Every structure is written in structure tokens, then in C-alpha cells.
Amino acid sequence: MITRTPIAVHCEEVEPEAPVSDTPLGDWQRQLRDVIRDPAALCRHLGLDVEWSSGARRGHDLFPVRVPLAYLSRIRRGDPNDPLLRQVLPLGAEGDAVRGFVDDPLEERDHTPKPGLIHKYPGRALLIASPTCAINCRYCFRRHFPYADNAPSMREWERTLDYLREDDSIREAILSGGDPLASPDRRLAALVERLEAIPHLKRLRIHTRLPVVIPDRVDDALLEWLGSTRLQKVMVLHINHAQEIDEAVVAACARLKAAGVTLLNQSVLLRGINDDVDTLAALSERLFEAGILPYYLHVLDPVSGAAHFDVPDDEARDLVDALRQRLAGFLMPRLVREVPGERSKTPL
Numbered sequence: 001m002i003t004r005t006p007i008a009v010h011c012e013e014v015e016p017e018a019p020v021s022d023t024p025l026g027d028w029q030r031q032l033r034d035v036i037r038d039p040a041a042l043c044r045h046l047g048l049d050v051e052w053s054s055g056a057r058r059g060h061d062l063f064p065v066r067v068p069l070a071y072l073s074r075i076r077r078g079d080p081n082d083p084l085l086r087q088v089l090p091l092g093a094e095g096d097a098v099r100g101f102v103d104d105p106l107e108e109r110d111h112t113p114k115p116g117l118i119h120k121y122p123g124r125a126l127l128i129a130s131p132t133c134a135i136n137c138r139y140c141f142r143r144h145f146p147y148a149d150n151a152p153s154m155r156e157w158e159r160t161l162d163y164l165r166e167d168d169s170i171r172e173a174i175l176s177g178g179d180p181l182a183s184p185d186r187r188l189a190a191l192v193e194r195l196e197a198i199p200h201l202k203r204l205r206i207h208t209r210l211p212v213v214i215p216d217r218v219d220d221a222l223l224e225w226l227g228s229t230r231l232q233k234v235m236v237l238h239i240n241h242a243q244e245i246d247e248a249v250v251a252a253c254a255r256l257k258a259a260g261v262t263l264l265n266q267s268v269l270l271r272g273i274n275d276d277v278d279t280l281a282a283l284s285e286r287l288f289e290a291g292i293l294p295y296y297l298h299v300l301d302p303v304s305g306a307a308h309f310d311v312p313d314d315e316a317r318d319l320v321d322a323l324r325q326r327l328a329g330f331l332m333p334r335l336v337r338e339v340p341g342e343r344s345k346t347p348l
């Protein structure tokens with residue numbers, strides 16, 4: 001049995017603000033704009049004490065709070081240990097230096113041949129299609145990424161895309177970020193139009209958390225450009241806990257599948273959030289119900305500020321062995337680590 005570490009901030013039940021469910025959310029762009037950006041506001045919305053320890057503010061100053069209201073509505077009120085809250089709530093421990101935890105754990109800055117392009121693995125290249133996210137996950141391995149140096153204009157994209165045009169071993173373009181779907185559809189459609197004009201490209205992969213945290217992002221405009229490209233479409237979602245998948249997420253996934261998108265999920269194994277067999281089994285079951293295949297379970301990338309989420313390798317292997325006793329093979333995610341310099345993910 002894994003012991004859950006209690007959250008290290010002072011949060012007692014107080015009178016909540018108006019329930020989020022009573023507030024009209026508006027379209028996805030408005031929801032993206034109207035995210036919660038302050039730890040005290042986050043606490044107030046959830047009926048938690050706003051008498052913050054200096055630690056919460058310290059973590060927020062290093063990597064700001066960002067929580068969409070649609071995601072907030074799935075967090076249990078009055079529970080400081082809620083597994084969704086823990087993904088977005090800053091802790092003072094984020095400011096502690098921990099040996100082995102660094103700003104660029106995957107050494108991506110060494111694999112950026114053009115602004116906005118990361119080429120680490122053979123056959124595929126990753127485009128930083130948006131410098132922002134809808135949500136700021138406290139364990140994010142790109143929490144220190146220099147997005148300002150990797151946000152090409154549409155004109156600069158042309159030079160970056162030349163890299164793809166000139167390398168016919170690249171079969172797959174991966175849109176990442178930030179969250180690529182935080183970009184407007186017009187910009188994404190223009191980018192994908194250029195990608196599909198490169199004859200050797202076969203697949204378009206999109207790494208995104210937006211259909212999960214703001215399901216309204218999956219609207220007609222998105223489905224129009226996504227559904228009409230000649231490229232095979234794969235969307236890799238990022239969901240760590242079954243509680244993140246509400247009916248709005250299920251409906252968004254159904255629309256994506258109807259547009260010909262293959263849906264996969266990658267999770268991160270996180271201390272205090274999903275580090276027990278029951279939670280991981282429930283996640284796989286719920287993913288499959290929503291039409292999403294469990295793909296990867298990543299051990300934490302050692303990014304500075306996230307050491308308190310770490311689960312040791314031996315414990316991770318034991319968890320996955322126990323999970324295998326519970327689930328059909330197609331519900332089993334692959335336990336992997338990303339090792340800088342390796343040509344693929346490394347199975348544990």
C-alpha cells in the first residue's frame with residue numbers, strides 16, 4: 001500500500017465562492033482567457049482557506065498557476081488532497097534544489113536545429129506550435145523551456161519547415177508546445193496545409209491536454225481542418241487520473257474519433273496522484289470507455305521544482321507488475337523513461 005503524502009499547504013474549509021457549474025463558460029477562447037491565475041483564487045473557488053503559506057506563493061512565482069474553469073469543476077471541493085488539485089496547486093517545495101533535478105532534464109536545447117523545432121528521434125520531428133498551455137501542470141518537464149526563443153512567426157515557420165522538406169526520412173510531424181491546440185484554428189490550419197504539402201510526411205501527431213481541460217476546444221472549426229487533412233491523424237492526450245474524464249471529455253473524444261483521429265493517452269506516474277494500482281486500473285478502464293488507448297506511463301522527468309512527485313523505479317515496476325495482474329493487455333500502458341541522447345523511449 002502506498003502512503004499518500006499530505007499536501008504541504010494550509011487549506012481549511014471556508015465558505016466557497018459561487019459554484020463553477022453555475023457560471024457560463026463561454027467558447028473555448030474565452031475559457032482559455034478566463035483561467036484561474038492565482039493560488040488564493042484557486043483556494044477560494046474550492047472552499048479552501050486562502051491563508052496561504054508563503055510556500056504556495058513561492059511555487060507560483062516560479063511557475064504560475066493556470067487552471068481552466070472546466071477543469072476546476074472536476075476538483076472535489078474542500079479537499080486539499082484531491083488528485084486533480086495536486087496537479088495544479090503550487091507547493092513551497094518547488095523552490096528547493098534537489099540533486100539530479102534540473103531545468104532541462106531531456107536536454108532538448110541540444111536538439112533544436114531551428115527555432116520551434118525539436119528533432120530527437122529518427123523518423124519524426126516535433127514542432128513547438130504554441131508557447132502556452134491552458135493549464136500549468138506542476139510536474140511539467142518543460143516548465144523552464146525557453147518558449148520566447150521558440151515561437152516563430154508564420155514567416156519564420158517557412159524556414160523551420162524547410163528542415164522537414166529537406167529530410168525525407170521524417171515521416172511524422174508532431175505538434176507540441178506548450179499546447180498546440182492553444183493556437184487559433186486559422187494558424188493551425190495554415191501550418192497543417194504546409195505540412196501536408198511535404199510529400200514524404202505521412203502522419204500528423206498532436207500532443208495536447210486541451211480536449212481534457214477545456215473539452216469545448218473540440219469544436220466545428222477544429223474538426224474542419226483536422227478532418228480534412230490527407231495526413232493520418234493521431235492525438236496523444238495527457239490524462240493522469242480517471243476523475244479528469246467527465247462526460248464533456250467523453251463527448252469531445254467521440255467527435256475526434258468520428259473525424260478519423262486515433263486517440264492515445266500518456267500519463268505521468270505521480271506521487272500522491274496516481275501511484276497506486278486501484279487508481280491506475282481505474283484510469284485505464286475509464287480511458288478505454290472514452291475511446292482512448294492507454295499508451296505510455298512515464299516516470300517523472302527530473303525537472304527542477306517537481307521532485308516531490310517522484311516515484312522510484314523499483315516502486316514503479318512493482319506497480320505496473322501488479323497492474324498487469326488486473327488488466328487485459330490492451331489496457332496496459334508501457335512504463336517508460338525518456339533518456340537524453342537515446343533514440344527512443346526507454347522501457348523500464
Ligand code: SF4
Pocket residue numbers: 132133134135136137139140141142177178179209238
Ligand atoms: S499541458 Fe503539457 S506542456 Fe502544458 S504544462 Fe501541462 S504537461 Fe506541460
